[in-house]
Amino acid sequence: MLGAASTRQQTNPPKRADALAEIVLLDQDGNEVRLGDLWSERPAALVWLRHYG
Amino acid sequence: MDRARDEFEAAGVNLVLIGQLTPRHAAHFRRRQELELPVLADKDRVSYKAAGAKVATFSELLGPKVVAKGLRTARQTGQRQGKTLGHPAQLGGAMVIAPGGEVVWSHMADDAGDNATPEEILAAAASATSP
Numbered sequence: 001m002l003g004a005a006s007t008r009q010q011t012n013p014p015k016r017a018d019a020l021a022e023i024v025l026l027d028q029d030g031n032e033v034r035l036g037d038l039w040s041e042r043p044a045a046l047v048w049l050r051h052y053g
Numbered sequence: 054m055d056r057a058r059d060e061f062e063a064a065g066v067n068l069v070l071i072g073q074l075t076p077r078h079a080a081h082f083r084r085r086q087e088l089e090l091p092v093l094a095d096k097d098r099v100s101y102k103a104a105g106a107k108v109a110t111f112s113e114l115l116g117p118k119v120v121a122k123g124l125r126t127a128r129q130t131g132q133r134q135g136k137t138l139g140h141p142a143q144l145g146g147a148m149v150i151a152p153g154g155e156v157v158w159s160h161m162a163d164d165a166g167d168n169a170t171p172e173e174i175l176a177a178a179a180s181a182t183s184p
Binding site for chain 2: 002003004005006007008009010011012013014015016017018019020021023025026027028029030033035036038039040041042043044045046047048049050051
């Protein structure tokens with residue numbers, strides 16, 4: 001139901017963001033953003049929304 | 054979160070939101086929430102997986118404690134949850150990453166009501182900029 005997991009999962013944040021760095025997403029205007037570019041020169045705070053609702 | 058944007062900027066920290074689905078949904082979300090922050094669209098949830106975010110069980114979505122916390126937050130903030138778009142059981146979280154790629158702080162949600170506050174994220178981000 002609701003796509004819920006059948007068993008409880010654990011969060012698993014990485015110690016390093018190397019895998020995240022190579023991910024390319026589109027921003028609200030359709031521009032490509034490589035995540036690693038966000039923290040190449042200064043720290044970045046990323047917030048993953050549960051949904052847009 | 055958008056209200057804290059200036060404080061993140063003053064601290065020298067890039068603040069970015071990531072949501073599910075498409076740029077069109079991200080743009081609509083920004084307009085509706087009157088956000089100036091950039092919002093990235095992750096239709097395939099690849100960054101969620103790479104960040105170690107989890108998919109909730111039904112009780113982690115709609116259990117009594119989660120619902121009670123949601124109602125409390127709604128009363129305190131005046132915000133109401135709208136229509137759910139994207140994977141309804143996907144949980145989110147927050148992470149602060151230093152130049153060089155070290156994850157200096159993270160708070161990935163354990164249930165649907167488990168969210169770091171902007172103040173907590175800002176404090177972690179500020180520590181990442183301290184010598």
